[in-house]
Amino acid sequence: MSQPAELQYHRERLFIGGEWRPSTSRDTITVISPFSEQPVGRAPDTSPADIDAAVAAARQALTASSWASWDTETRAAAIDRFADALERRADDTARMVTAENGMPIWGSSAVEGPDPARVLRHFAQLARTTPQEERRPAASGTGTTLVRREPVGVVAAIVPWNYPQSLAIFKIAPALAAGCTVVVKPAPETVLDAFQFADAAQEAGLPAGVVNIVTGGRDIGAYLVSHPGVDKVAFTGSTEAGRAIGEACGRLLRPVTLELGGKSAAIVLDDADLGRTVEGLTWVCLAYSGQTCYSNTRILAPRSRYTEVVDAVADLAASLEIGDPFDPTTQIGPLASSRQRDRVESYIAAGRAGGARLVTGGRRPAAFGQGWFIEPTVFADLDNSHAVAREEIFGPVLAVIPYADLDEAVTIANDSPFGLAGTVWTSDEEKGIEVARRVRTGTMGVNFYDIDLGAPFGGTKASGLGRELGPEGLAAYVEYKSVYLGR
The missing domain is CATH 3.40.605.10 (Aldehyde Dehydrogenase; Chain A, domain 1)
Structure with missing residues (x-):
């Protein structure tokens, strides 16, 4: 109800x-x-x-x-x-x-x-x-x-x-x-x-x-x-x-x-278990419709698995239940204000105009005649210079960005005015820790992300x-x- x-x-x-x-x-x-x-x-x-x-x-x-x-x-x-x-x-x-x-x-x-x-x-x-x-x-x-x-x-x-x-x-x-x-x-x-x-x-x-x-x-x-x-x-x-x-x-x-604010990166390594990764990204990327400071709204994928990652992230976004926030089955509720939805829609329009490929979402769901809803949205075929990849949108909008090798992935992750959070997804935890050490950000997760009450939380740069x-x-x-x- x-x-x-x-x-x-x-x-x-x-x-x-x-x-x-x-x-x-x-x-x-x-x-x-x-x-x-x-x-x-x-x-x-x-x-x-x-x-x-x-x-x-x-x-x-x-x-x-x-x-x-x-x-x-x-x-x-x-x-x-x-x-x-x-x-x-x-x-x-x-x-x-x-x-x-x-x-x-x-x-x-x-x-x-x-x-x-x-x-x-x-x-x-x-x-x-x-x-x-x-x-x-x-x-x-x-x-x-x-x-x-x-x-x-x-x-x-x-x-x-x-x-x-x-x-x-x-x-x-x-x-x-x-x-x-x-x-x-x-x-x-x-x-x-x-x-x-x-x-x-x-x-x-x-x-x-x-x-x-x-x-x-x-x-x-x-x-x-x-x-x-x-x-x-x-x-x-x-x-x-x-x-x-x-x-x-x-x-x-x-x-x-x-x-x-933040514009954090989820770095998917070439050895990542994609099923486990996508399951983890649900909370990390789209918690509270992306209106979360630590949201990993940039997903960095190796070129060798880029299409696979884009499809998996798009399937995830499209599968989430949109609805009444008081319904316990709802996963995606409305945005907090009409002003916030207008902001998110302006970035979706900029993504389309700038040549990024809209894979899924990007609309107000037709099922609701009221409420400030926007569908979870995924963009692909863009680089880190695009507005939807650089600026904090504070909504359910994800950019999947390709990288050639690990050094380029770290470079892209660090190429941001922000530095609040991030994750690494890999089957090798030690390798994930090494990547986490190289990213300039206040917090990182390896195959996981949650704020620990006993550890410092905050960011670098902007x-x-x-x-x-x-x-x-x-x-x-x-x-x-x-x-x-x-x-």
Whole structure:
């Protein structure tokens, strides 16, 4: 059953300083279903005055509640309670995300519902095992140095619409584990599910102001990024927006973590088991209709097997079930917005006009009179200079590119302004690892790809700055202080 057309989710107030406060803006944000094209909920918009109040509350929580100076075990126990409260909401959260952005329910139930609790517990444990300070013998041989990890302070977390729960918690969890406080601003397209964090924070008894939820579009996001009370910015989104945020933070000498776009390559080696490869590419290339930052939308195939790979990828794309995102059998739901579908269609038109061969897809499926759908699309007979092979489309559009030998495959993979992810498909794992080492990107998979909570995630080049997850993700929310001691 799809989400009924009438409004389902309402939020009338913002969550600031542990309280539900009316917005000082008279505007509201209405979220539209990508499937029914009808409203599914509304929330208040935010004014600059509301941002001021949220930042002030977060600043107050650092000192008045002593959150930043709580002992590690007490803070970790509070984070575990927060995880428990979110876990109890997981099913409702998954349905809410599907209603907002059209993610198939099997995906939101596997990721968006349970991930917040998993990530919080991971960082609670990291907080327990990471010493807040340590003594090191001075390199000069005289005396010791006390090295302290101290919370960076108030964090502005700006979250996109594609994986709103997961990408929010990638920022919230390490910030809280380090002793920071957060002001979270979700994307307008998925503003409703963010308030689940507020409900859970209240239930868990987090001190007032440790977690604050505000709303708004780009102007409010820019105001938050440059706010004098913010100590660090964590952002996931487009490279264009990331450049603007990075520029603002650079001018302010403010730490920033940027997880941005990608145009990752799946390198199919000549010894790959094609059946196993295609099965793996389903998730790696077309998860959530390609609206995934790590999507491997360039598939590099050896010339000796090019036709075979093109046909197999096209068969895969054509076989995926398109439909109602609330139907558990649906594999491809609608794109998140009409604007996003327009963008994807413009690239499909560019692919055709530029001489690439459209193998399958490229249309709005005829079975649906509503919803922002586009068929999974495969282009062949193109090189890496083509727009559909170079630019991030953020939709279900794949380019299958031939290569002559392994060196050319690595060259093509590296010939990109982005560097977020990638995969290698081969029957020889050690050979795959060697190829992975040569590709300039933040993450790679060999015959597999999944984000590991215990390992750093992030990109190089135009794919961003810094890392999330793992000990490196926690380190991004601390400042180091050296206290020099005598003998």
